[in-house]
Amino acid sequence: MKPQKPAVTELELHAYVDGKLPEKRQDEVATFLATNTLESERMDAYRKQNELLHALFDPVLAEPVPAKWQTAGRYRGYLLRQVLAASVCLVAGAALGWTLRGKYGANSAGNLNFAKQAAIAHAVYTPEVRHPVEVAAEEEQHLVNWLSKRLGSPLKIPHLSSLGYELVGGRLLPSDRGPVAQFMYQDKNGQRLTLYVRTDTAADHETAFRFAQEGNVGVFYWIDRRLSYALSGEVAKEELLRVANAVYQKLNP
Amino acid sequence: MDDTKGIATHIPQLRRYARALTGDYSAAEDLVQDTLERAWKRFGLWRSGSNLRAWLFTIMHNIFLNQVRTAPHNQNQPADHLAPHGWGSRTPEERLELEDLSKALRRLPNEQREVILLIGLEQLSYDETAKVLGIPIGTVMSRLSRGREQLRTIMNSTSGASQLKVVK
Numbered sequence: 303m304k305p306q307k308p309a310v311t312e313l314e315l316h317a318y319v320d321g322k323l324p325e326k327r328q329d330e331v332a333t334f335l336a337t338n339t340l341e342s343e344r345m346d347a348y349r350k351q352n353e354l355l356h357a358l359f360d361p362v363l364a365e366p367v368p369a370k371w372q373t374a375g376r377y378r379g380y381l382l383r384q385v386l387a388a389s390v391c392l393v394a395g396a397a398l399g400w401t402l403r404g405k406y407g408a409n410s411a412g413n414l415n416f417a418k419q420a421a422i423a424h425a426v427y428t429p430e431v432r433h434p435v436e437v438a439a440e441e442e443q444h445l446v447n448w449l450s451k452r453l454g455s456p457l458k459i460p461h462l463s464s465l466g467y468e469l470v471g472g473r474l475l476p477s478d479r480g481p482v483a484q485f486m487y488q489d490k491n492g493q494r495l496t497l498y499v500r501t502d503t504a505a506d507h508e509t510a511f512r513f514a515q516e517g518n519v520g521v522f523y524w525i526d527r528r529l530s531y532a533l534s535g536e537v538a539k540e541e542l543l544r545v546a547n548a549v550y551q552k553l554n555p
Numbered sequence: 556m557d558d559t560k561g562i563a564t565h566i567p568q569l570r571r572y573a574r575a576l577t578g579d580y581s582a583a584e585d586l587v588q589d590t591l592e593r594a595w596k597r598f599g600l601w602r603s604g605s606n607l608r609a610w611l612f613t614i615m616h617n618i619f620l621n622q623v624r625t626a627p628h629n630q631n632q633p634a635d636h637l638a639p640h641g642w643g644s645r646t647p648e649e650r651l652e653l654e655d656l657s658k659a660l661r662r663l664p665n666e667q668r669e670v671i672l673l674i675g676l677e678q679l680s681y682d683e684t685a686k687v688l689g690i691p692i693g694t695v696m697s698r699l700s701r702g703r704e705q706l707r708t709i710m711n712s713t714s715g716a717s718q719l720k721v722v723k
Contacts, residue, residue: 313696315581315705321683347707352675354656357649359676362571371566371591463661518596538599 315341319348374510415478416448417523420498420532421516423475423484424533428536435471435486449483453501460497460552462487465545467495469506495535495545502530512548513539522546526553562594565611566702568677572612575672586622592617609679613632616669623665638721659709667702670695 310318310331317323318331335342427434437445442459448458452474459469465489475482476498485497502525509525520542523532531553533546569571569590573583593614594601601610660668666688673684675693681699685692 312700315698316696317681320678340682344707347710348703351656351671351703351706352651353673355676358653358657361576363567365567365570367566367671372563454648515599518599519638520599536599543688 312470315345316348319345319352339391393466396468416500416530417512417514417521418516419477419482420496420523420534421521423482423498424496424519424521424534425471426517426535427486428496434494436473439469440472441471442469449499450473452481453483453499455497455501457483457529458553460549461486462545462548465548466490470494492535493535495533495537495542497549498532498534500530501528511543511550513543515535524550526550561607562598562611564571565608566591567609568608569615571649572677573615574678575660576668577664578657585620586615589667590620593618606683608655609683612673612677612679614688616687617717619665625666648691655710655713659706659713661703663702667698667705669700670698671706674699 314323314327314331318328321328323331335345336404360456367483437448446457446459449472455516459472461469466489468489470486470488472483472485475498479500481501483499485499487495487497498552508527511522511524514521514523518536519534520537520539521532521534522542523530524546525531531549533542533549535542535545566587570583573586574580577583577586580598591609594611596612600611655659660671663671669688670684673679673687674681676681679687681695685695688695
């Protein structure tokens with residue numbers, strides 16, 4: 303034995319107490335401790351600390367979880383409050399935008415608002431069980447004709463079945479720049495996405511995809527000729543982008 | 556949205572940690588509530604397949620840290636709300652030991668208590684603990700080492716069963 307050289311590090315002693323050493327090393331440390339009373343006592347004390355912590359706090363694990371923490375119901379409540387907060391921001395933002403619009407171009411602020419409005423519309427209508435849409439997918443032709451007429455542009459509804467999303471239907475919504483169409487899709491788990499479409503006569507051009515995160519709702523939005531699109535969903539950004547790409551391709555075959 | 560149900564499976568552990576961390580029943584329940592709200596809100600940012608438990612503890616740590624910064628005087632209060640579940644079945648010596656530990660825990664700096672609890676109670680790995688707290692693993696180990704030693708010193712110096720234990 304070479305007692306002057308520390309055989310075991312402080313880190314290893316703690317790992318020994320926490321049972322995080324490989325088995326072989328665990329045995330070696332045990333052998334070391336058998337010949338070192340002071341360290342052995344210290345490790346016993348630390349192990350005792352862990353035992354007492356469990357004795358003190360493990361009973362918390364058995365406490366019944368309050369109903370408000372069972373995700374779905376609680377989450378809906380949360381979403382609603384978030385929507386209300388967002389609405390307040392929107393009203394304030396709209397008022398501010400109105401006063402500033404003479405002085406500054408409304409371009410970037412307008413885009414930002416567009417994504418926000420899409421997210422709000424998404425958050426308001428996707429939790430609906432009985433009335434998620436005004437016109438259901440069964441009347442798709444009527445839906446297209448009606449909304450095309452109101453928006454003053456021929457609309458197309460992209461079919462996303464190949465991506466696992468079925469059309470639920472659509473509705474007409476108001477916005478600060480006139481009527482907006484919202485189409486809703488749903489996958490087999492009930493996960494809903496909405497496509498928000500607005501006529502933009504001033505913007506006769508194309509933009510790249512842009513992304514905005516509005517609270518829990520992610521939004522990819524873009525302009526394609528005379529129409530602005532926003533795809534909203536509470537899904538991972540990659541998934542949303544995958545669907546946004548498909549929407550774009552289906553609208554531009 | 557279905558995936559957020561995965562969060563619910565970690566609630567008991569989050570509660571245990573919050574209770575031990577704050578030493579106060581209602582402060583702990585508030586901490587869990589805040590953690591869940593933030594987790595639901597930011598669930599889109601959690602990378603599917605990565606460690607959900609560690610992600611939730613990270614959120615809780617950040618909220619706790621923020622609370623400590625904004626209201627430092629509310630911390631380290633005596634632990635008077637730790638409901639002594641099942642203490643009836645324990646011997647007086649055991650109860651004294653538990654009380655000693657509970658009090659000693661409150662006297663530790665937050666940063667040491669967090670490390671001791673994440674590792675000793677929640678059984679996170681040293682790596683996970685470093686990630687949750689956003690510190691290098693070397694710092695985790697030095698906090699663990701100092702914290703455990705301080706806890707031992709405090710417990711040895713207080714009257715109670717722990718002292719009897721050492722003599723025995």
